[in-house]
Amino acid sequence: MIYTVTFNPSLDYIVSVDDFILGKVNRTSKELIYPGGKGINVSLVLKNLGMESTALGFTAGFTGMEIEQALQRWGCHTDFIRIPDGTSRINIKLRAKEETEINGQGPEISKEALEQLYQKLDAMTSEDVLVLAGSIPGSMPTSGYELIMERVAKKKMKVAVDATGDLLLNVLKYHPFLIKPNNHELEEIFHVPMDGNDTIIIYARKLQEMGARNVLISLAGDGAILISEDGEVRQSPAPKGKVVNSVGAGDSMVAGFLAGFLTTGEYEEAFRMGIATGSASAFSERLATKAEVEEILKQF
Template sequence: MIYTVTFNPSLDYIIQVDHFTTGQINKTTYEKILPGGKGINVAIVLANFGHESTALGFMAGFTGKEIEHRLENFGCSSSFIQVKEGLSRINVKMKSDEETEINGMGPAIQQEDIDKLFDQLKVLTDQDVLVISGSIPKTLPDTMYEQIIEYVQPNHCKVVVDATNTLLMKVLRYHPFLIKPNNIELGEIFDVTLNTQEEVLPYAHKLQELGARNILVSMAGQGAVLLDENGKEYRLPAPKGNVINSVGAGDSMVAGFISGCIESNYDYEYAFLKGVCSGSASAFSENLCTKEEVETLMNIMK
């Protein structure tokens, strides 16, 4: 089973406002509501590929119930911890002459809620994959990633981490199965600018020396690189297409890589190809990628 953890899931209210002006009434010309959060995006793409997964995390109030309902509509299972105080957040993403985002706070997560999440993680085995991604809300300790990975280590499940800078660096000593920084995030870790695949690879090796098993680095229009746990390097250019919406592309790449591993019995070259094509297929669409869209790109890229 694949489990995803989203600490602060949301309802994303996506709107278009022509020539937004402050201090006046502005009317939308387009609107859509989607369940949001990096782990949730991974779960949706996995469902599109036909894989079962369970979305874990925290939810509260009527917005939390709506997140669960909309996930069900995507064919995803969830087992969120119901938090007593507050509401699951609503994030407003407005497209106008400039793009603007307003993100909600999320519920007040208590220690008893954290304990319930850890109880859920007891069932994980070496046959399971655990995806931890996204930021940590203020009501959680900044050591949550470390606590979770240390807790599940005796079960030998495969842990996937998609986080930035300090959060990522602190978990490397636990030897996560996969990490997925982008080239900008990787550069920030080592205080360098990384523009090419050749520049990225030495720093991927540094992360491997620090403990990561597989390092997948996304580079937007420059494609991606993979350093697998056997020390083999892979490079792919970005598939050609018209970028419509890059939100969720990185999460789709993670889902595609996991899916590719499962389908091929951990043939990393195949998993890398599926990951890259999944990220691009989502970027080329208003929605997260479908199985058919990814297979079309994979056939082109082979």
């Protein structure tokens, strides 16, 4: 089973405003409400691609109930830990001439709730796959991902980590199966401008030398680069299409890569699936569907 962990899931309220004016009353032209959070996005896209996963994390209040029910309506398995106080956050995604996001805070996660998550992790085996994605709430220790990786290290399971800064760097010693920084996050990690693919490859290799097995670099409209553990460097431009919504595209790339690799065991296919799935989400108002991914794959 694939397990995704989202520490601070949300309801994403996505509103389109044709001519947004700050300080004025604005009317929406379109509204959408989805369960959100990076790990949740991975679970949703995996389901669209025909792969089962279980979404883990913490939920609270009426918004938390809706997050769980929405995922179940989508056909996803859920095993969230309910927090007795507070509410799961609502994030606002404003689509106007420029995309703007306002993210809520979410409930405080106690040591007792965190221990419940650890118990779920302890029940996993080497046959399972774990996805850790997104930021960690302020109520949790900043070493949250590191503690999880340490806990599951002996299981030799595949772990994908989509995080930034120290959250990412601190887990590399546990040899995650996949990490997915983008070029801007590489700049933040190494304090060096990424002024071309050659530079990006040099610093992606450094992350591999630090412990990552496979490093997938998303370059937005410029495509992607994969430094895989078989020693190959794969590069691809972005597929052709109109970007409609960038939210969830990186999470979709992770889902596509895992789906491709777990189905075929081939890094070339995983790379193609990752790019196609990330692009399909970017070209759609919703997260990528299997039909959309298959259509983009025809470009390769």
